[in-house]
Amino acid sequence: MQTELSRKLGIEHAVFGFTPFPAVAAAISRAGGFGVLGAVRYTAPDDLARDLDWLDAHTGGRPYGLDVVMPARTVEGPKDQTLTEADVEAMIPEEHRRFVRDTLAAHRVPELAEGEASGWRITGWLEQVARTQLDVAFDHPIRLLANALGSPPADVVARAHDQDILVAALAGSARHARKHRQAGIDIVVAQGYEAGGHTGEIATMVLTPEIVEAVDPLPVLAAGGIGSGPQVAAALTLGAQGVWLGSVWLTTTEAELHSPALTRKLLAAGSGDTVRSRALTGKPARQLRTAWTDAWDDPAGPGTLPMPLQGLLVAEAVSRIQKYEVEPLLGTPVGQIVGRMTTERSVQAVVDDLTRGFEQAVDRINRIAGRSGQS
Amino acid sequence: MQTELSRKLGIEHAVFGFTPFPAVAAAISRAGGFGVLGAVRYTAPDDLARDLDWLDAHTGGRPYGLDVVMPARTVEGPKDQTLTEADVEAMIPEEHRRFVRDTLAAHRVPELAEGEASGWRITGWLEQVARTQLDVAFDHPIRLLANALGSPPADVVARAHDQDILVAALAGSARHARKHRQAGIDIVVAQGYEAGGHTGEIATMVLTPEIVEAVDPLPVLAAGGIGSGPQVAAALTLGAQGVWLGSVWLTTTEAELHSPALTRKLLAAGSGDTVRSRALTGKPARQLRTAWTDAWDDPAGPGTLPMPLQGLLVAEAVSRIQKYEVEPLLGTPVGQIVGRMTTERSVQAVVDDLTRGFEQAVDRINRIAGRSGQS
Secondary structure, eight states, X not given: OOOHHXXXXXXXXXXEEEESOHHHHHHHHXXXXXXXXXXXXXXXXXXXXXXXXXXXXXXXXXXXXXXXOOOSOOSOOSTTOOOOHHHHHTTSOHHHHHHHHHHHHHTTOOOOOTTOOOSOOOGGGSHHHHHHHHHHHTTTTOSEEEESSSOOOHHXXXXXXXXXXXXXXXXXXXXXXXXXXXXXXXXXEEEOTTSSEEOOSSOHHHHHHHHHXXXXXXXXXXXXXXXXXXXXXXXXXXXXXXXXXXXXXXXXXXXXXXXXXXXXXXXXXXXXXXXXXXXXXXXXXXXXXXXXXXXXXXXXXXXXOOTTHHHHHHHHXXXXXXXXXXXXXXXXXXXXXXXXXXXXXXXXXXXXXXXXXHHHHXXXXXXXXXXXXXX | OOOHHHHHHTOSSSEEEEESXXXXXXXXXXXXXXXXEEOTTOOSHHHHHHHHHHHHHHSTTOOEEEEEOOOSOOSOOSTTOOOOHHHHHTTSOHHXXXXXXXXXXXXXXXXXXXXXXOSOOOXXXXXXXXXXXXXXXXXXXXXXEEESSSOOXXXXXXXXXXXXXXXXXXXXXXHHHHHHHHTTOSEEEEEXXXXXXXXXXXXXXXXXXXXXXXXXXXXXXXXXXXXXXXHHHHHHHTTOSEEEEOGGGGGBTTOOOOOHHHHHHHHHOOTTSEEEESTTTSSOEEEEOOHHHHHHHOTTSOOXXXXXXXXXXXXXHHHHHHHTTOGGGOOOBOOGGGGGOOSOBOHHHHHHHHHHHHHHHHHHHHHHTTOGGGO
């Protein structure tokens, strides 16, 4: 499974795997794919440096990448003023804080211990946090830098190119993809409606070829709804030069969810058990549908706040829900492909399944095309 | 492009085309695909008989099918009582009738002339109307009978099978597809989120293989987001035995929209210009987003009524909007593929483009799979 892009990166399969877990990213690269570590959960630059050092030692010399989140514009502060986390916290209405407390109380969610920090923070959404992450990243031999929201700033693109690092950005529409191209990025990730995390409304089947044509000749990775070999083959048939998978790694044996209850929920969920909700970050993101997303999406409630207010508002609550595994509220970003995630497997087993299924799908389409002698 | 199903039906391409226009259905069959005429707009059985007679004379002996709408359950009437259209009309609240009048008045939509009947009725949704359509259909050499909502009743399936007619049903989830199989149908149409008309939430990329596995070995047609050769190839790669296309025919030269303004809107619309709304029938159906759908989807309005009340409520209004081409309100069911419909072409040109694009896509995936010597 080789495309111009996979050859350029020197990888065996055009399979890009996004994950918040270093062990998963390393295993993806070792299996011949391209592991991309999500940086948003790192608030301390030292933690990111430590994990990138670990990656350098465990990818077997294979290339890997880093995904940061730098929304082009988040909170409108007074001109030229850098907003701190405290500034943003102060913008959160008391009504919303009360709704968080009441919803947690209704489900008897215990408090964190005194002095125990929220393990799940969303301060990575702030540009200044992303920039400290970038300083760390540029000290490591990353081959790809992806930005999950909006185009990265021009100086970041220039710095990456100076170090021969490819820059990727996610897009949910052809218009966004064209903006990325104008910003000088190298790869567009076409993120379909069915994908986990932040998505637009246009499904992968329509979005992929639309973005391929919009940014030609830039390479496009297809994301959303991909978790089997035939789906990989379909995405590449649509003109993508690779696939970008996030959800399928969540139930691998290398994943560090640290929550047996959440793993059980993921393994049990069907393709109809996700929802595109603003509950997590303030922008629509696909995730497991839970009593928590229902509460935020309920017209009778206060509704969600814009990014990054919503993320800050719910950070501690999400940590408590996760720590105590309060099942009705327990969720995670994940795509509609969750219906296919029914057993825990190693990353290598997932990649083997993808590549074997890809070959079988190519056999199938050749038979349909009357080229059966060729497969 | 041959699958087990296309061979069984004796067609050249595994491309099934759904359309409300006999001229389009005939042209699809003549071009080597399989034309399926939508019956919902026929209220008089004689009109349907006339158009099926015409089809018999104009398909050049190629097979064609008919699509009816028989929702399993629509309005709850007293037990064993057959509901008439008048019964259903009486269930519509005055508040909703006023909202229709006010919305039309706000956009200065003229009245129909005295005695002029609404050309666009939705009474085909009622089972008794669908049954008179079936009596007509069974007098014609149709090769396929499709049901757009729910499984067809057992006696209809039996009667079709007696006449060697294949029965198809649309499904938006694996659960619906399994119900269809239990009802004895022969083909499942997997209708993805991005499709025009009634759809569920699961996108084609995820839904197609899920339904293929759920009803194996029944053949599955993929619907939703398909309007180019690479999309046809992708759908077949996912395990479908054919594709079911509806939207792409709306802007063919054979289509009888009788509305230059609507054709212009379709040609100008992008993939993000549709919405999944209950405005048309009371069930979620993808269509052009207009001031009309916005009014019904506005939380400040009265909201929509359940099927078939909503369809009856808006039937005359939709006729007026269409007749007078009131542009802000003018819409039609159509899928996200509308973004690719940018020029008026003949049905033959569309089919040629699909088959040529399919071959190129197969070449592409063979190159990626390292089988380039074989294409």
